[in-house]
Amino acid sequence: MMPNTKKNASRLTVHLVCLLIGIVSLYPLVWMVASSLKESSQVFVSAHSLIPTSWDFGSYISGWRGFAGITFGTFFKNTIIIVCSVVTGTLVSCSLISYGFARIPFRLKGFWFATVMLTLLLPGQIVQIPQYIIFYKIGWVNTFLPLIVPAFFGSAFFIFLLLQFIRTIPYELDEAAKIDGCSRFGIFYRVILPLIKPALVTAAIFEFYWAWDNFFGALIYLGRPQLYTLSVALRLFADPSSGTDWSAMFAMATLSLIPPILVFFIFQRYIVEGISTTGLKG
Amino acid sequence: MTQKAVKAGYENRTGYLFILPWIIGFTAFTLIPFVALFYFAFTDYDLLSSPGWVGLDNFIRMFTVDEKFLTSLKVTFFYVLTAIPLRLIFALFIAMLLNMKIRFVGLYRTAFYIPSIIGGSVAVAVMWGQLFGLNGAVNGIIGLFTGTSPNTSWIANPDTALWTLILMAVWQFGSPMIIFLAGLKNIPDSYYEAAVVDGANGFHRFVKITLPLLTPVILFNLVMQIIGGFMTFTQGLIITSGGPLDRTLFYQLYVYRQGFEFLDMGYAAALSCFLLLIVAVLTALVFKSSSAWVHYESKG
Numbered sequence: 405m406m407p408n409t410k411k412n413a414s415r416l417t418v419h420l421v422c423l424l425i426g427i428v429s430l431y432p433l434v435w436m437v438a439s440s441l442k443e444s445s446q447v448f449v450s451a452h453s454l455i456p457t458s459w460d461f462g463s464y465i466s467g468w469r470g471f472a473g474i475t476f477g478t479f480f481k482n483t484i485i486i487v488c489s490v491v492t493g494t495l496v497s498c499s500l501i502s503y504g505f506a507r508i509p510f511r512l513k514g515f516w517f518a519t520v521m522l523t524l525l526l527p528g529q530i531v532q533i534p535q536y537i538i539f540y541k542i543g544w545v546n547t548f549l550p551l552i553v554p555a556f557f558g559s560a561f562f563i564f565l566l567l568q569f570i571r572t573i574p575y576e577l578d579e580a581a582k583i584d585g586c587s588r589f590g591i592f593y594r595v596i597l598p599l600i601k602p603a604l605v606t607a608a609i610f611e612f613y614w615a616w617d618n619f620f621g622a623l624i625y626l627g628r629p630q631l632y633t634l635s636v637a638l639r640l641f642a643d644p645s646s647g648t649d650w651s652a653m654f655a656m657a658t659l660s661l662i663p664p665i666l667v668f669f670i671f672q673r674y675i676v677e678g679i680s681t682t683g684l685k686g
Numbered sequence: 687m688t689q690k691a692v693k694a695g696y697e698n699r700t701g702y703l704f705i706l707p708w709i710i711g712f713t714a715f716t717l718i719p720f721v722a723l724f725y726f727a728f729t730d731y732d733l734l735s736s737p738g739w740v741g742l743d744n745f746i747r748m749f750t751v752d753e754k755f756l757t758s759l760k761v762t763f764f765y766v767l768t769a770i771p772l773r774l775i776f777a778l779f780i781a782m783l784l785n786m787k788i789r790f791v792g793l794y795r796t797a798f799y800i801p802s803i804i805g806g807s808v809a810v811a812v813m814w815g816q817l818f819g820l821n822g823a824v825n826g827i828i829g830l831f832t833g834t835s836p837n838t839s840w841i842a843n844p845d846t847a848l849w850t851l852i853l854m855a856v857w858q859f860g861s862p863m864i865i866f867l868a869g870l871k872n873i874p875d876s877y878y879e880a881a882v883v884d885g886a887n888g889f890h891r892f893v894k895i896t897l898p899l900l901t902p903v904i905l906f907n908l909v910m911q912i913i914g915g916f917m918t919f920t921q922g923l924i925i926t927s928g929g930p931l932d933r934t935l936f937y938q939l940y941v942y943r944q945g946f947e948f949l950d951m952g953y954a955a956a957l958s959c960f961l962l963l964i965v966a967v968l969t970a971l972v973f974k975s976s977s978a979w980v981h982y983e984s985k986g
């Protein structure tokens with residue numbers, strides 16, 4: 405009996421530790437939601453409390469009004485337009501490019517593949533100053549274009565991710581399709597694309613997260629409130645110099661986190677597998 | 687032309703057709719900006735007038751006149767050297783807990799991972815700032831346990847501001863945790879069983895089996911986290927806006943200020959060049975040192 409008791413005790417300890425870390429992990433988020441339901445004047449009175457004294461959904465209405473006459477509806481719409489375009493562009497371009505690298509022999513392939521691997525190690529932030537200057541010169545500042553267009557020309561991370569996946573597909577399938585009279589593009593579209601669906605879902609989810617969170621790009625390229633995405637709008641909303649309505653701020657912050665959290669719960673399996681195999685995400 | 691040559695020519699064309707987006711995108715959005723970076727680093731440029739060549743002036747300014755440059759470098763190094771090891775140790779510890787065969791593992795993993803999934807957002811940064819503010823929840827919780835709430839704002843106090851950001855980085859331990867978890871699952875149970883038969887205790891098993899077999903994963907996490915750590919920006923801008931007393935003036939935040947607030951694009955480009963050098967040297971050092979501590983299983 406002794407070893408069993410000891411085992412149970414250690415299991416209990418593990419559960420207690422996990423529970424404690426779980427509370428620390430989730431407390432700030434629950435606190436934010438709770439604060440969004442408190443009256444603005446009550447947010448920092450007994451601030452640690454998670455239960456509002458009176459439930460007040462008014463902050464969601466006042467928050468939604470936004471600022472400068474622009475509602476959060478516009479900020480949501482802008483964010484969704486950018487995120488959807490970026491995800492589409494990434495999937496289309498990266499699947500084509502990765503198929504080219506995985507299956508077709510062509511001259512200087514090694515060289516071009518080396519550029520992919522080098523880009524993978526080069527943090528994008530390093531070139532953001534010259535990139536900005538170029539986009540400024542061609543008149544793209546204050547449009548969505550600098551945030552969207554690059555996605556249509558491939559991204560090293562996702563090319564690498566899809567490439568690894570295509571390599572696991574047996575070559576015989578390509579050969580069989582070829583004998584059936586399929587062109588290269590036909591093989592790609594009819595054979596490979598359906599088979600790499602799980603990898604495409606993973607890539608879509610991660611690109612969704614990056615585009616949804618993209619703060620720096622939106623900050624430097626979108627200078628007019630009508631163009632703001634959620635992240636820039638939230639930052640201005642929380643301007644310390646203008647006496648922030650904190651519960652309204654937390655209400656909009658809560659709304660802005662609902663899509664990423666929903667995506668997480670729906671696609672959890674793909675996310676965990678994606679990280680395990682590629683180490684994506686900061 | 688032989689049939690083989692015709693076929694090779696066709697493959698060549700289709701191959702280039704498939705990777706054409708990459709060639710265009712790489713040239714336009716990486717290569718040209720990269721070359722331009724080195725050009726602008728030697729100029730004085732405010733976006734409005736045309737860039738003027740100033741030679742090494744920007745770099746001389748960095749090292750002789752500009753104290754904020756050194757401050758931001760120190761802040762960033764301190765952050766990377768504390769936040770990254772703490773985050774990785776914590777991530778490994780939790781991954782080992784979750785690798786045990788206990789109930790509710792999926793539930794725990796989800797709870798632990800959520801802070802990371804939304805971690806880069808402005809919403810979370812704003813929230814963190816309020817939690818650690820003067821009347822924030824953290825002071826309230828300390829008050830619950832000690833009787834009196836501290837009358838201090840953690841993010842406005844020069845001694846604690848950077849630590850609140852380090853704490854936030856540790857709070858978002860989810861991604862390295864999942865990578866560690868995948869690594870742990872790859873270690874065959876038979877190794878541990880054999881070790882138990884030989885009388886090895888838990889500590890021995892950890893040091894002799896888990897750690898060595900995990901070193902490739904540790905290397906990967908280390909490189910990714912170091913590069914990411916040097917790019918830290920959002921937290922510094924939103925939570926503390928670089929203050930108090932420049933104690934949270936991250937390097938990237940300083941580049942942003944020079945470039946986009948003071949429109950000193952040439953100097954910002956020079957700062958970016960130097961950051962590239964730092965990240966390249968550090969990554970090379972980690973890779974070079976790895977042959978001494980990373981254990982690869984011999985194949986065959």
